[in-house]
Amino acid sequence: MATxxxxxxxxxxxxxxxxxxxxxxxxxxxxxRRYEKFAGDMxxxxxxxxxxxxxxxxxxxxxxxYWVDDHRYQEGPGALVVGTSxxxxxxxxxxxxxxxxxxxxxxxxxxxxxxxKGRGVLLLETIDGRSEAIELSPGKxxxxxxxxxxxxxxxxxEPFVTLFCYAAxxxxxxxxxxxxxxxxxxxxxxxxxxxxxxxxxxxxxxxA
Amino acid sequence: MATxxxxxxxxxxxxxxxxxxxxxxxxxxxxxRRYEKFAGDMxxxxxxxxxxxxxxxxxxxxxxxYWVDDHRYQEGPGALVVGTSxxxxxxxxxxxxxxxxxxxxxxxxxxxxxxxKGRGVLLLETIDGRSEAIELSPGKxxxxxxxxxxxxxxxxxEPFVTLFCYAAxxxxxxxxxxxxxxxxxxxxxxxxxxxxxxxxxxxxxxxA
Numbered sequence: 001m002a003t004x005x006x007x008x009x010x011x012x013x014x015x016x017x018x019x020x021x022x023x024x025x026x027x028x029x030x031x032x033r034r035y036e037k038f039a040g041d042m043x044x045x046x047x048x049x050x051x052x053x054x055x056x057x058x059x060x061x062x063x064x065x066y067w068v069d070d071h072r073y074q075e076g077p078g079a080l081v082v083g084t085s086x087x088x089x090x091x092x093x094x095x096x097x098x099x100x101x102x103x104x105x106x107x108x109x110x111x112x113x114x115x116x117k118g119r120g121v122l123l124l125e126t127i128d129g130r131s132e133a134i135e136l137s138p139g140k141x142x143x144x145x146x147x148x149x150x151x152x153x154x155x156x157x158e159p160f161v162t163l164f165c166y167a168a169x170x171x172x173x174x175x176x177x178x179x180x181x182x183x184x185x186x187x188x189x190x191x192x193x194x195x196x197x198x199x200x201x202x203x204x205x206x207x208a
Numbered sequence: 209m210a211t212x213x214x215x216x217x218x219x220x221x222x223x224x225x226x227x228x229x230x231x232x233x234x235x236x237x238x239x240x241r242r243y244e245k246f247a248g249d250m251x252x253x254x255x256x257x258x259x260x261x262x263x264x265x266x267x268x269x270x271x272x273x274y275w276v277d278d279h280r281y282q283e284g285p286g287a288l289v290v291g292t293s294x295x296x297x298x299x300x301x302x303x304x305x306x307x308x309x310x311x312x313x314x315x316x317x318x319x320x321x322x323x324x325k326g327r328g329v330l331l332l333e334t335i336d337g338r339s340e341a342i343e344l345s346p347g348k349x350x351x352x353x354x355x356x357x358x359x360x361x362x363x364x365x366e367p368f369v370t371l372f373c374y375a376a377x378x379x380x381x382x383x384x385x386x387x388x389x390x391x392x393x394x395x396x397x398x399x400x401x402x403x404x405x406x407x408x409x410x411x412x413x414x415x416a
Contacts, residue, residue: 017352019348080319082349126222141227
């Protein structure tokens with residue numbers, strides 16, 4: 001679909017602006033979608049597979065681990081998706097609970113993450129080997145630049161809730177992380193109530 | 209600049225993600241720009257010119273009326289601008305204090321407004337004559353679809369602060385409102401402590 005210049009209204013019906021009611025606990029009144037991830041969905045993503053299996057056996061595969069609400073209008077070329085991500089606290093082995101993570105399919109697309117509640121880390125990596133970890137607490141944000149693979153990690157003891165916003169044409173490539181045997185860095189307990197990053201010895205580099 | 213596919217890193221240096229510290233009073237630690245608007249800058253935008261001149265004479269043309277912080281990286285094709293808008297309360301005649309308002313130069317570009325503080329109205333209009341007014345309070349948001357001219361209005365008695373996010377290539381067309389003798393609707397006092405909209409009898413339609 002071509003970009004529309006001023007004065008040339010699009011061929012489709014214009015979207016009518018609507019109110020979004022964004023909870024600090026996560027969730028959007030006015031959402032167009034909700035999806036949920038359960039413990040059983042997270043097989044193979046934590047490095048300590050034994051710890052993951054023990055957790056699923058002890059607490060069930062249907063235990064909610066994170067959920068996302070989002071809102072989108074029609075998919076015009078300049079449209080945005082607005083959502084909330086609510087990531088419950090916990091650890092699997094030494095690793096803090098995280099979301100699967102993704103690179104945008106259109107890799108140059110940026111994404112805003114604004115923290116509403118909790119304490120988390122945004123883990124960010126590039127296919128050429130850069131890695132950054134930025135801690136977020138309420139009022140803190142990261143505008144994730146294009147070309148950065150990114151994942152949310154909950155390093156606190158309450159839900160880590162973010163408001164996000166990205167271009168509706170961005171798409172998500174989740175496989176890039178699995179194909180690399182996980183992200184290059186792991187966010188783990190430092191043994192003193194905090195977090196640190198350590199190298200993921202299984203990581204074999206991102207393949208373009 | 210072309211869109212970059214997965215695995216093709218851009219020719220410029222990648223942006224390094226940075227922390228943004230977003231105040232509920234407005235303002236961004238980590239901003240790349242701040243701009244301010246003063247009472248004297250707002251000549252011709254309120255319908256009651258006598259009230260505006262009296263206000264400037266009584267309280268000075270250098271009185272701050274709103275200010276914006278924003279952050280942007282390099283201007284890659286998928287980049288976002290993140291900012292805060294802080295609009296001080298007040299009235300000029302019957303009209304509540306507002307920002308100039310704009311249509312994006314690339315008219316299909318959407319923009320998220322998320323209310324951090326205060327009570328305001330987002331006034332939204334299309335060039336073919338549609339008009340909407342949506343009240344915002346903390347936690348409420350509007351994802352302004354493309355093709356909607358939009359302005360913030362403070363209908364409360366404290367600063368109206370929003371977090372915004374839009375595509376860095378969107379641009380702003382401010383002249384479209386001036387050329388039309390103002391927006392089609394005015395947000396005015398209802399005489400009972402609230403707000404209402406009334407038609408702007410000076411409005412002569414938007415010209416594409």
